Amino acid sequence: MLTFTWRSLVQRARRLWRGSLQLRTVAITVLLSTVAVTIISGYMSLSIATNLYEARKNQAIAEARQATVSAQELFDSSVTASGTIDVEAVNRTAQTTIRSVASSPGGTEFAILRTPGQTTEVTMTATQTRALDLSVISDELREQVAQDDGQLYTQAVTLNAASGRPDPGLVVGGVFEVPTAGQYELYLVYNVRDVQQTLDFVQQTLVIGSLLLVGTIGLVTYFVTRLAIGPVRIAAETAEKLAEGELDRRIPEKGEDVIATLARSFNRMADSLQRQITQLATLSRVQQRFVSDVSHELRTPLTTIRLAGDVLYEQRDQFSPTTARTAELLHAQVDRFESMLADLLEMSRYDAGAVDIDAEPTNLVRLVEESLDALRPLADEKGSELRLVAPGGYFEADVDARRIRRILQNLLGNAVDHGEGRPIVVHVDSDATAVAIAVRDYGVGMDAGQLERVFDRFWRADPSRQRTTGGTGLGLAIATEDAQLHGGTLDVWSEPGEGSCFRLTLPRERGATVHHSPVDLPPAEPLEGDLLGADRLAPERDEKNA
Incomplete structure (x- = not known):
């Protein structure tokens, strides 16, 4: 039963699709508009996301560079004349400096890590903020930063937020030299949740705007097609009525546009067809009446000719050969004439609609x-x-x-x-x-x-073939x-x-x-x-x- 219902719905929808030009026009327009708006909105969303990310990335790199330079200057200026330095004290001061330089609306964490594989007189204690999970700093990023080629390296990461939902993050790494303690790596971890929220808002706005735009296009298309197809539908209905025999039906003529021109042309054509059909119908009735009247009128003289012909045909043996042959031809042609007259009478009954069957x-x-x-x-x-x-x-x-x-x-x-x-x-x-x-x-x-x-x-x-059964x-x-x-x-x-x-x-x-x-x-x-x-x-x- 369910299959039958679905099949009926599909068949009904197919008939509606085939029978409604307005539905097809609106559906195709909405479909194409949806595809176009989706492509445009997707491009805009991708472009905005890229720009927002690049802007936040550049800001993070600039802050990281400033923090690295400030830390390096602080350590360099802390060296005494004797070449000694209180590394741990300077480290605490450097952390304060880094906090003041690197700040973000979403929060900034940092870590100072010693580059592996070094042997120095003094070792500075590695430092990190309490909320930072060092697992977000990948080994690949550390290998790139440890090269100390003067560049800062970045990596997009996912941060565990206090709310339990992951936040997007960005890690920027650079290096600086600590006198007597060797090379250290500075990693700043930025929470870019604000960028993601801005992007979500932009995307939501684009989706709502796209839906409203497609809906507006669909409504405009519906009213425009209804305005254009309405006269065409009236013309089609009028044509069907004319085909059914209602020859007095016409299309209303309004305005001076192309639809009005079509209506006037259609009405003139209908007037011409009505006149010609009326003339043909009149001629047909006259012809049918003529055939019927002539057929009935010929029955009486034909009966007389038949009686006279039968008499001559029965006595043909008493005539000369030429006269006997003439009597035979007369008899054969009277039979054919009688058959043809019967056919004409039968056709006239069919034309008059006066025929019934005895089944x-x-x-x-x-x-x-x-x-x-x-x-x-x-x-x-x-x-x-x-x-x-x-x-x-x-x-x-x-x-x-x-x-x-x-x-x-x-x-x-x-x-x-x-x-x-x-x-x-x-x-x-x-x-x-x-x-x-x-x-x-x-x-x-x-x-x-x-x-x-x-x-x-x-x-x-x-017509030239000799027939035996009439013709x-x-x-x-x-x-x-x-x-x-x-x-x-x-x-x-x-x-x-x-x-x-x-x-x-x-x-x-x-x-x-x-x-x-x-x-x-x-x-x-x-x-x-x-x-x-x-x-x-x-x-x-x-x-x-x-």
Whole structure:
């Protein structure tokens, strides 16, 4: 359950990110501003810390140098005319002098240590302040100081403060000579807690200032983008309303800026589209009314012509050969004219929205078998073998058998006309929610341009081709309308030289929605080996559908 919740949150956040230009703009601006402010603040903090440390270091070196010089002068001036010196007394005086010279707000400790490895007449006692821990003076620093090259050496250390929290410290070391006692090292240990406190305050100020700056940038970006994207959002909503058919929707025009110019241009475009759509709709209604009226008006004279033609056709044996042939042509063309008129009437019903289906449970395998039997004489005449592949399943569906039969007759007729005498395979398969019928031929096929127009009204793939089953160009358009009326789909696959396949997919229950098809497009080959040379495949029937 927790995983599902997190997944839902992630998906919701992703949709929000993709759907909100304002959110993306503000987020990217805040992100880039945060990176820039972080880099700038980090550089400033590092620069300030370096400057503070260097300033305190220089101050400590100056104090240490002064203390070393003062101690050296004190010892030098204490030598008597006889060359003797009270080393311990001078040492105590030197400590006082060092304390007066080296002072720090954080406290200064010092140590006077004898340089190891010396042999002298007198030895001065090593001295250190009580609070100093000599462990902070490293051996490396003592080795550097003992070289006595006239320089002072420093080292950053950590001091144990009385509060228990470590404080930053700085050790400065130098040397001086004690007459008759040899070389001694002077180490001054400074507590630079005040520098660290100053640096902490500066860094805290930089962090707070950076957060306030980023927040300000985010707010400014939000209001600016809202001001700029608001009209764009209104334009998008208006465009969606126009796409939904609300042709009177317009964008409010305010001001003289580029947004106002966009609104005026958009409104002019919408006005132009509304006029053109209105004109096209009017012409379409006139055309539909004309086709409907003409189709109805032609039924009466066509009935009369049909009666007269049938009389002449039945008596053609009594006429001369030329007159008999004329009667046969008249009979054939009247049949074609009657079929075309029926198609026109059907299309006019679809255009008027006056079509409904009479659905009932129907076994589609039997319906396919009936259509194959009806078309088999024509297929035998063309040399095409009809095959049925029905592996078994839920073959019953709530459909209008008359309309499905009309779709099959159209698809099978096209397959016979364009199959080039090769086998025609009809696949029927189903699952618990959908049933599909695919008509596969291995004829001339169609290219991409023909596939785009194959379902258009009055369009034929090859107008010059002699057709046996009619050729009004309305069959596939009517088949598409019949399929959609059932809530199904009619799809096509074709390749030049490899044939074509039309697949009808229908929901098993009326009112349901088709989400997939039980039959692939094109279907897999039903037989092993060469399909064109295989024997006829008899349908396999499920016992409950037999």
